[in-house]
Amino acid sequence: GAGVSQSPSNKVTEKGKDVELRCDPISGHTALYWYRQSLGQGLEFLIYFQGNSAPDKSGLPSDRFSAERTGGSVSTLTIQRTQQEDSAVYLCASSSDTYEQYFGPGTRLTVT
Amino acid sequence: RKEVEQDPGPFNVPEGATVAFNCTYSNSASQSFFWYRQDCRKEPKLLMSVYSSGNEDGRFTAQLNRASQYISLLIRDSKLSDSATYLCVVSHSPGTYKYIFGTGTRLKVLA
Numbered sequence: 079g080a081g082v083s084q085s086p087s088n089k090v091t092e093k094g095k096d097v098e099l100r101c102d103p104i105s106g107h108t109a110l111y112w113y114r115q116s117l118g119q120g121l122e123f124l125i126y127f128q129g130n131s132a133p134d135k136s137g138l139p140s141d142r143f144s145a146e147r148t149g150g151s152v153s154t155l156t157i158q159r160t161q162q163e164d165s166a167v168y169l170c171a172s173s174s175d176t177y178e179q180y181f182g183p184g185t186r187l188t189v190t
Numbered sequence: 191r192k193e194v195e196q197d198p199g200p201f202n203v204p205e206g207a208t209v210a211f212n213c214t215y216s217n218s219a220s221q222s223f224f225w226y227r228q229d230c231r232k233e234p235k236l237l238m239s240v241y242s243s244g245n246e247d248g249r250f251t252a253q254l255n256r257a258s259q260y261i262s263l264l265i266r267d268s269k270l271s272d273s274a275t276y277l278c279v280v281s282h283s284p285g286t287y288k289y290i291f292g293t294g295t296r297l298k299v300l301a
Contacts, residue, residue, distance in 0.1 A: 109287045120293035121234070121277070128287050169233055173287065177222050179279075181233035 080104065082182035084170050090188045091160055099155045099185045103172030110147055111179060112155050114166040121169065127153065160189045191216055194280050196292040204300050207268050211295045213278030214260045222281035223261050225252055227274045228294065234277055237263075268299045 083102045091097050103110050112124040123137040127147040138144070142160075147153040157164055167186050171179040196213045203209045215223075223240035238245065240252040240261050251264040261280075265272055278292035 111287075111289075113291075121291040123288065123290070126287055134288060177281070177287065178224065178236050178239060179289070180236065184233050 082170055082172055082180055084168075084182035084185050086185060087183065088186045088188075090190060093162060093189055094159055096156065096158045097160055097187065099157075099168050099170075099187070101153045101155070101170030101172075101182060103151065103153070103170070104174075104180055105151075107172035107174050107180075108150070109173045109179075110153050111171045111173075112145055112153070113169045113171065115169060115184075116166045124155070124168075157187075160187075162189045165189045193217060193282075193290045194278055194292040196276075196278050196295045198293060199296040200298050201295065202298045202300055203268055205268055205270060207299075208264065208266045209268055209297065210262055210264045211276055211278075211297075212260050212262050213280075213292055213295075214258075215278075215280040215290075216259070217280070217283065218256075218259060219283055220280045222289075223252075223254055224279040224289075225250075225261075225263050226277040226279055226291075228277055229274050234291075237276070265297075268297075270299050270301060273297055273299045 085100045108129045111126040113121040125145045127133045142158045145155045167184040169184045171181045173179045193216050225237040226234040227237045228234040244253040249266045253262045275294040275296045277294045282288035
């Protein structure tokens with residue numbers, strides 16, 4: 079079946095601009111996660127959504143970052159007033175009751 | 191102390207060798223454990239879950255030691271295609287979907 083998809087695959091933006099990253103999870107998966115990974119670094123947890131519960135936003139690095147998940151499916155991560163330190167690969171993952179996460183291919187964000 | 195710690199490596203091993211990685215975790219209440227594999231500039235992919243009784247999948251064996259708070263991954267008969275970074279993943283707390291990823295152990299299998 080279809081896996082997790084993300085768009086765009088690459089995004090180059092100027093410092094100070096807003097960006098939106100999209101994630102389509104695996105159909106039926108109740109949990110959705112956003113992580114980011116800087117070059118040569120580990121995965122940094124940003125936020126996760128679980129069913130209809132309030133999202134866990136504890137990993138968001140600043141109030142410039144926000145995310146929403148509409149209809150329990152598609153999610154959008156928004157970064158306002160981008161900074162150069164926001165450059166990273168943003169990874170989305172989804173999981174079902176088995177807790178095993180399946181990742182999308184990521185969005186490579188470059189802030190110039 | 192980091193919540194999840196791994197030796198970054200690299201582990202350079204010849205083809206056919208057996209190699210083992212350990213990963214320590216700090217939260218004794220963690221209940222779910224996984225090993226993921228990540229190839230260069232690719233997304234992580236689930237390699238295997240780690241069960242209390244240990245589990246094996248072909249050449250790969252994963253074990254959990256709750257008393258010492260570590261999990262291990264053993265790879266037998268290493269292949270060139272096993273070259274990757276292996277990520278240890280631990281649940282943040284019971285009943286949660288939140289996970290902590292280790293920074294990974296890099297493996298290079300040499301011809």
